[in-house]
Amino acid sequence: MKLAIIGASPGQYYLCRKAREMGVETLCFAWEKGAVCRDLVDKFYPISITEEDEILRICRQERIDGVVSNASDKTSELVAFIAEEMHLHGTRRSVIRATRDKTFTREISQHIEGLTPIRYYDYEGGTPGFFPCVIKPVPGAGKRGVSFVDSEKEFREAIRYAEAEPHRAILVEEYIRGREVSVETISYEGQHHVIQITDKETTGAPHFLELAHHQPSTVPPEIHDTICRVIPRLLSAVGFENGAAHTELKIDGKNIYLIEINARGGGDEISNRLVELSTGYDYVRGMIEVALGIFKAPATEGKRYSGVYYLCEQTAGRIPFFKSATGKPWLVEMTMDFDTPTLSSATKNRERNGFMVYQSDHKIEEGD
Structure with missing residues (x-):
């Protein structure tokens, strides 16, 4: 083939x-x-x-x-x-474009049973209709152009920050407190399979830079089950048919909120490494099988733990943790040059300096 x-x-x-x-x-x-x-x-x-x-x-x-x-x-x-x-075997181009339109996906999510609606509007000038809120480019990923806002001064600064991105359309949405997760799925001919749920660590406001990811998520079983029911409904509603998808959610108590749909596998080593390390399912192979039309329903093995930690100025305190990881049985890979210790004050995911991937029978944390 x-x-x-x-x-x-x-x-x-x-x-x-x-x-x-x-x-x-x-x-x-x-x-x-x-x-x-x-x-x-x-x-x-x-x-x-x-x-x-x-x-x-x-x-x-x-x-x-x-x-x-x-x-x-x-x-x-x-x-x-x-x-x-x-x-x-693919998903229509119009659907890929639609999933990148955060206004469109926000509207779709308002009508999916199991998702809690979020207040939002397209920015067309003026002052915000509510605080606190999040400003983000309508298309975009990797936390580019995203800001938390809790005053008119911050609002003006956030609009300028978002306008610096290539796409000028801007969404203003209600800020949702709670934990952030992503859902890793694979779809074939309109049938959607939830493979894993990932816990995210971020800097929080103002730019929500991602600092670590861990699998499996520690969300309560009832939230896990609801997510596994909701995400296939959501992907069907937007018309997604074939391939990997990476859907980001916020969880606050029993409420589940859509952040965004990404019609691709998750970055930050999530789709390329972490999913197979934690589930035993060869996610990358699955993507190829979908494309070639030879896909078989996925099977996962017993629970394992995997994750990735990132270094940047905001996580400089992790340097001893990174250095002590060398030779540990749970270390899968590390990319960090400790001879050049200058770390970036990152505001976008692509600005981070290095990372460390692990696999274990438990979640690896500093001190392990």
Whole structure:
């Protein structure tokens, strides 16, 4: 079988490696600069992913059987375009675009049984209608352009911060207190499978930078069960059909609020590493099987724990924890150069300095 992979950044590395393990012939389309996946694929085309028609022409010429990418909003739309044009297993491009529109998904969520509505409106000038609130670009991910606001001065500053992003449409929504989780799913022909729920650690206000993720979530069993019922309804309501999705929620008591839907696997090592480490289900392989139309319903093994910790200026206190992790049986990977200890004061996920991935029979915390 023949698979097109869109993008060659680190986010696609595990897809390329897994396809090779599966004996699948691969074509990869990406800029040559920074293409870490180049040597993992059978054919590499140094073409910008903005060259949609040329990539489609090559895919047709090569008679591909599927097309896939992961953990990237930029590539997911092109994947949808090629799949739709070639009648392959994918989700329609219009749906991918709709899930990136936070106003649209917010409206859909108001009518899903099990989700609690949130007050919101599209910003068109003026002062906020309520405090506290969160300002965010309507499309966007990775916490880019997101701010917490509790005064008119903060509101003006947050609007300027959001307007600096490429997309200028801005959403103002009620600030919800509580814990944040994400839901990792895989869908095939409109059937949705909840694979794992992830606990998130963030800086909180004002920019909600993500500092760690842990699986499985420690939400109460009744909340877990409600999430597993609600998310398939939500994905069906927006028209999502095929592939991985990463849906972010806030939990406050018994109330479950939608934050956003991402029509892709979760970044921050969640989809590429943590899901398989905690469940035993080969999530990346599942994405490839969906794309190729050979998907089988997933089975998970006994409960294990996995997670990722990030370093930046806000988590400088974790440096001793990182250093002491070397040689521990639970350490899967660490990427941090301690000889250059300067840490970034990050406001976006992409600005963090290094990370550490673990797997264990319990949640790993400082002191383990």
